[in-house]
Amino acid sequence: MNAVLPQTLSTSSATYPRLWALIPCAGNGSRSGAAGPKQYQPIAGQPMVLYTLAAFAAVSRLAGTLVVVNQADTFFEQQSAMVLVAACGGSTRAQTVLNGLNALREQGAGADDWVLVHDAARCLITPAQINALIDACENDPVGGLLALKLPDTLKQERGGRVAHTVDRADKWLAQTPQMFRLGALQDALQTAGDAVTDESSAMEFMGLQPRLVEGSAQNFKVTYPQDFALAQALLAARTPE
Numbered sequence: 001m002n003a004v005l006p007q008t009l010s011t012s013s014a015t016y017p018r019l020w021a022l023i024p025c026a027g028n029g030s031r032s033g034a035a036g037p038k039q040y041q042p043i044a045g046q047p048m049v050l051y052t053l054a055a056f057a058a059v060s061r062l063a064g065t066l067v068v069v070n071q072a073d074t075f076f077e078q079q080s081a082m083v084l085v086a087a088c089g090g091s092t093r094a095q096t097v098l099n100g101l102n103a104l105r106e107q108g109a110g111a112d113d114w115v116l117v118h119d120a121a122r123c124l125i126t127p128a129q130i131n132a133l134i135d136a137c138e139n140d141p142v143g144g145l146l147a148l149k150l151p152d153t154l155k156q157e158r159g160g161r162v163a164h165t166v167d168r169a170d171k172w173l174a175q176t177p178q179m180f181r182l183g184a185l186q187d188a189l190q191t192a193g194d195a196v197t198d199e200s201s202a203m204e205f206m207g208l209q210p211r212l213v214e215g216s217a218q219n220f221k222v223t224y225p226q227d228f229a230l231a232q233a234l235l236a237a238r239t240p241e
């Protein structure tokens, strides 16, 4: 693995299947308006991605966390975070995740191990939400994802006007983490290709029906310029779990 390794994979005294976290961290944040990658922008005193990693570090049943960054990215060389770092980011999120899964396998992770894929830019994730996803999925034949029921009325647009109102009773917004068996997700991403925007879509492409697990509105993805201020206010107001 082309990697900085502040942590090595621990294979002793582990229970099987193991649970890994994989954090795609190789995006440019082009919609965010930030000068550099949004995941490294300071929020309430520290770079955004460190909040994300702290939440995963607090989940003791995870065997380890792999962060996937771009090849020229030196951010983690100056960090003491206890994570594996693989410098194999791709040109799409799907490619970054697939490269990261391959890197985990090369380091000894098994096809039957679980992997929780989580956006670096969802920095408000909590250990309780991660544990809730694991509890809901660890005995599931497919796996699943955190997601949010639509809080608002949903409109179908045509030419800038409302074509009709869509029934929202069965609609969910996909969040992360998304938890699947490592080998099955490798196969799914390989088959589905680069166009899929989340792991669930790749599994759906294989004919599978991932489990929906209720997430939280606070687990939003920092995407647009105004999202930084909201994340900052929420993180500054938080007391540790």
Ligand SMILES: Nc1ccn([C@@H]2O[C@H](COP(=O)(O)OP(=O)(O)OP(=O)(O)O)[C@@H](O)[C@H]2O)c(=O)n1
Residues within 6 Å of the ligand: 023, 024, 025, 026, 027, 028, 029, 030, 031, 032, 038, 039, 068, 089, 090, 091, 092, 093, 094, 096, 119, 120, 121, 122, 221, 222, 223
């Ligand atoms: N080639 C890519 C693209 C995205 N990501 C990661 O995937 C997560 C969610 O993607 P998104 O919010 O779309 O991030 P960006 O691609 O960075 O943003 P934008 O689409 O606005 O450019 C982020 O943590 C981002 O770093 C990645 O690892 N590799």
Ligand SMILES: C[C@](O)(CO)[C@H](O)COP(=O)(O)O
Residues within 6 Å of the ligand: 093, 119, 173, 174, 175, 176, 197, 198, 199, 221
């Ligand atoms: C994976 C994701 O966070 C689920 O909502 C999302 O699809 C990633 O962001 P993108 O804008 O689709 O790249």
